[in-house]
Amino acid sequence: MNNQQYQSKKSGPYPELKKLIKKNTYSFSLGSAALALMLSSGISVASDDDNLSKLGAFKKTDTAAMVQIDQDTKYANNLRNVLKDIVMPSGFKIELFALVPDARHMAVSRNKATVWVGTRKTTVWSVTDRDMDNVADTVEEFSPSVKFDIPNGVCYSPDGFLFVVERNRVMMFPAAEYFMEGSDTVAIPIVKQGELIPADEESYNHTARVCAVGADNKLYISLGQPFNVTPSEKVEMYKKVGMGGIIRMNRDGSEREVLATGIRNSVGHAFNPQDGSLWFTDNQVDGMGDEIPPGELNKLVEGGWYGHPYYGGGSTRTNEYADKDIPADEASRYVAPQVEMIAHAADLGMMFYTGKMFPEKYKNAIFSAQHGSWNAVKARGARVMVTFLDDNGNAIKTEPFAEGWMSDSGFYSGRPVDVQQYVDGSILVSDDKAGAIYRISYSKN
Ligand SMILES: [Ca+2]
Numbered sequence: 001m002n003n004q005q006y007q008s009k010k011s012g013p014y015p016e017l018k019k020l021i022k023k024n025t026y027s028f029s030l031g032s033a034a035l036a037l038m039l040s041s042g043i044s045v046a047s048d049d050d051n052l053s054k055l056g057a058f059k060k061t062d063t064a065a066m067v068q069i070d071q072d073t074k075y076a077n078n079l080r081n082v083l084k085d086i087v088m089p090s091g092f093k094i095e096l097f098a099l100v101p102d103a104r105h106m107a108v109s110r111n112k113a114t115v116w117v118g119t120r121k122t123t124v125w126s127v128t129d130r131d132m133d134n135v136a137d138t139v140e141e142f143s144p145s146v147k148f149d150i151p152n153g154v155c156y157s158p159d160g161f162l163f164v165v166e167r168n169r170v171m172m173f174p175a176a177e178y179f180m181e182g183s184d185t186v187a188i189p190i191v192k193q194g195e196l197i198p199a200d201e202e203s204y205n206h207t208a209r210v211c212a213v214g215a216d217n218k219l220y221i222s223l224g225q226p227f228n229v230t231p232s233e234k235v236e237m238y239k240k241v242g243m244g245g246i247i248r249m250n251r252d253g254s255e256r257e258v259l260a261t262g263i264r265n266s267v268g269h270a271f272n273p274q275d276g277s278l279w280f281t282d283n284q285v286d287g288m289g290d291e292i293p294p295g296e297l298n299k300l301v302e303g304g305w306y307g308h309p310y311y312g313g314g315s316t317r318t319n320e321y322a323d324k325d326i327p328a329d330e331a332s333r334y335v336a337p338q339v340e341m342i343a344h345a346a347d348l349g350m351m352f353y354t355g356k357m358f359p360e361k362y363k364n365a366i367f368s369a370q371h372g373s374w375n376a377v378k379a380r381g382a383r384v385m386v387t388f389l390d391d392n393g394n395a396i397k398t399e400p401f402a403e404g405w406m407s408d409s410g411f412y413s414g415r416p417v418d419v420q421q422y423v424d425g426s427i428l429v430s431d432d433k434a435g436a437i438y439r440i441s442y443s444k445n
């Protein structure tokens with residue numbers, strides 16, 4: 001390498017990106033040098049196995065300091081202007097909570113008002129409101145010493161363990177709130193790389209996982225199957241591993257079970273605190289036209305079969321399986337959706353409301369996000385829905401709750417991904433188009 005090449009590598013090819021990145025002061029010099037090297041050469045500091053074994057022994061990894069995202073920008077003000085268009089029932093207000101690039105699913109901590117945010121890229125963010133004015137003050141990488149691969153699914157246990165479900169691994173972070181201020185955290189792969197699904201089945205499609213910790217102290221994970229409609233030669237194998245299904249395991253990864261099958265791609269689930277049932281959204285088949293098949297909100301019945309690939313959504317049969325008889329075993333375990341959503345709205349993250357801030361009618365209601373269609377010619381979705389349940393715990397009514405992220409001409413100014421309850425009883429909405437989290441609060445006045 002001659003001197004000129006060295007100089008150009010040293011300054012790196014991404015000056016704009018580096019301008020956006022603030023370093024933590026305690027490791028500024030190491031961090032900026034390491035970052036410049038990584039950006040210019042693609043060389044990573046250490047392999048993930050090396051780092052995981054060091055972290056498991058409480059040893060430092062010398063990973064670069066955490067990337068932080070500047071919150072006080074023109075971009076933030078532009079998003080605040082977009083939020084003026086959002087329409088909600090009387091008394092509700094929406095504000096910008098944080099700028100979080102690629103924000104997907106969220107897990108809210110208890111003690112520090114930290115929100116962990118997954119992405120479909122390689123970063124998990126920790127977002128913290130440090131002065132409790134309901135606006136995040138720091139948005140920084142969580143555990144950058146771990147190399148993540150589509151760490152979309154994040155969930156938090158009542159006793160302080162963060163779980164991150166990736167494309168093909170499940171990580172556990174004990175004491176995540178304690179260790180979040182540095183690059184190194186205790187990090188334990190409870191399902192090792194390549195063992196969540198068969199490595200040959202790794203895909204780029206339908207790989208955004210979600211998770212939840214149940215009252216039984218087990219970890220529940222939704223595993224999408226990669227196809228628009230699962231080909232027949234894959235069906236039996238996917239049933240065994242729980243792809244196109246929901247699985248459950250102990251918190252150390254042991255005793256894995258497949259709880260439900262016939263699901264196409266669920267990217268949102270939550271427990272009803274009233275009766276302990278797990279509810280989940282399911283994205284349905286593309287390419288059948290703008291208005292079919294419906295999207296789904298389902299209630300989990302253990303051992304239930306939810307219809308895919310014979311049904312494309314609701315009672316609409318797929319073209320691929322229209323001539324095939326549904327196997328009797330599956331037909332006998334079929335569970336119809338609780339709610340049929342409009343086609344192609346892409347229903348994703350969901351939650352049950354347990355807070356005290358919202359009016360009484362929202363108690364134990366389901367809030368769910370519609371990401372918006374890529375497939376329908378006429379755009380739709382890009383809103384937050386609310387579903388009310390009856391005394392038996394079944395859905396009785398679904399209606400829009402917050403909308404206005406879509407223009408009349410069909411472009412999206414935001415695409416809601418997940419809805420989670422914040423520590424004060426407000427709700428947070430993530431948006432992976434804008435790269436932001438919004439907070440919706442209620443006041444009678
Ligand atoms: Ca704040």
Ligand SMILES: [Ca+2]
Nearest residue numbers: 306307313314
């Ligand atoms: Ca179904």
